[in-house]
Amino acid sequence: MPLSPDTARVLLKAQLQALDEEDALGREGTAPVTLEQDSVGRLSRIDAMQMQAMALAQQRRRASQRRQVEAALQRIETGEFGYCINCGEEIAEARLRNNPAIATCVTCAGGG
Template structure:
């Protein structure tokens, strides 16, 4: 397996940066759904309030997943800058370009990832 070439690295960097920008925009737009649910029983019935609390919980869970993805993508950018991107964290062999295209945060080659599953 070969190391990544400069064109592949540029493509992956662009993909990571684009996804980061999209996730940050979604995080800013999604902050409204995670606001506390008001207790005013006069304007909102009990069932409606329960629905609002469920929507709030889903918004918070989505935000948590977005934050984790943002952190992972930032880490991948850091590895790119340090020249460590694209190498397996376990065996230190190059990670296939197709795997990195599918998940730019991948830290393990396919063989090591499969070993970890068992």
């Protein structure tokens, strides 16, 4: 059974909710690292800075995913959902079920 736009919409909105929850959990990790030399040694500060960098990278990944999900929701609204944004061919059902936010067919995603 093909992935209907209604089913895709539900899955995509669930993805947005999950991203919002991850954002809420990740806010603390992106806070600036303060220099408290008396209580935090140099290695501890470096470790905190690395953790901050990882949290910022995760935040950027979530923002990118959010844009993809929002674009997929827009494609549903315009009737273009399920078609490759590059070549216009249908995107394989299994590919859409795996990730309803996907915008390209396998051929175009592979660069070919």
